[in-house]
Amino acid sequence: YWGLETKRIGRPIRFFETVDSTQKIAHELAANGAEEGTIVLADEQTMGRGRLSRGWHSKKGKGIWMSLIIRPDIAVQKAPQFTLLAAVGVAGAIEDVAGLSPKIKWPNDLLIEGKKVCGILTEMVSQENRVLAIIIGIGINVNHRPGDFPDALKDKATSLAIHAGKEIPRAKLVQSFCLKFERLYDTYLKAGFLPVKTLWETYACSIGQRIEARMVQGTIRGKALGIDEEGVLLLQDDSGRIHHIYSADIEIEKD
Numbered sequence: 001y002w003g004l005e006t007k008r009i010g011r012p013i014r015f016f017e018t019v020d021s022t023q024k025i026a027h028e029l030a031a032n033g034a035e036e037g038t039i040v041l042a043d044e045q046t047m048g049r050g051r052l053s054r055g056w057h058s059k060k061g062k063g064i065w066m067s068l069i070i071r072p073d074i075a076v077q078k079a080p081q082f083t084l085l086a087a088v089g090v091a092g093a094i095e096d097v098a099g100l101s102p103k104i105k106w107p108n109d110l111l112i113e114g115k116k117v118c119g120i121l122t123e124m125v126s127q128e129n130r131v132l133a134i135i136i137g138i139g140i141n142v143n144h145r146p147g148d149f150p151d152a153l154k155d156k157a158t159s160l161a162i163h164a165g166k167e168i169p170r171a172k173l174v175q176s177f178c179l180k181f182e183r184l185y186d187t188y189l190k191a192g193f194l195p196v197k198t199l200w201e202t203y204a205c206s207i208g209q210r211i212e213a214r215m216v217q218g219t220i221r222g223k224a225l226g227i228d229e230e231g232v233l234l235l236q237d238d239s240g241r242i243h244h245i246y247s248a249d250i251e252i253e254k255d
């Protein structure tokens, strides 16, 4: 029982102790007609997946490893907006429950004091340019102590408990996220992406800064100007040219 106050999001929540990947299970459920709002949640993942074919460290009992299925009737080009929408939902839930102020690094990382506390992986199932399902995978490092992270992540990752100085109740975080996401999603369906963009900007940490965007096609360095009305990152290189970045790995340059 998760104390949910939502109508659709988190109804149902399918909880597993150990899975390979909640994302994989959510894909299977979505293919079998799972309804919008369904969440797959696990205490541990043995094969957690990150973006760009990376793995995702998902230690037992320490985090929130979940995948949310939604079915908006939108064109496939708009699906990446849900990464931003989910990021705003998680940021709000973290403020609410842990009393911390995370920043969002476009498109999908939540940072606290420059270290990653949450990653989001948005995938979709589509047909003829329309979305059939979006599967939003969310990994939040909640109750890790510094020693719980593998060596390779020590400098890059952090948890809510490390910054809050106490354990954070995971069920409350899930509950708060569901409510915030549902409200944002309703706003999105009524009024489009613009109100979500405005909120997203209040959390953004990379905007106005010099960044490096690494893509399959190559790397572009320049100043992050902001996101456009679709959620696409606008990056101005040193010659003044503005690039529209749909997907990339972002490094904020240190000066």
Ligand code: BTN
Residues within 6 Å of the ligand: 020, 021, 022, 023, 024, 045, 047, 048, 049, 050, 051, 052, 054, 056, 058, 064, 065, 066, 067, 108, 118, 119, 120, 121, 137, 138, 139, 140
């Ligand atoms: C990233 O930053 O690379 C995205 C990480 C997404 C991790 C979550 S944990 C729950 C869901 N299941 C997975 O296998 N991955 C996502």
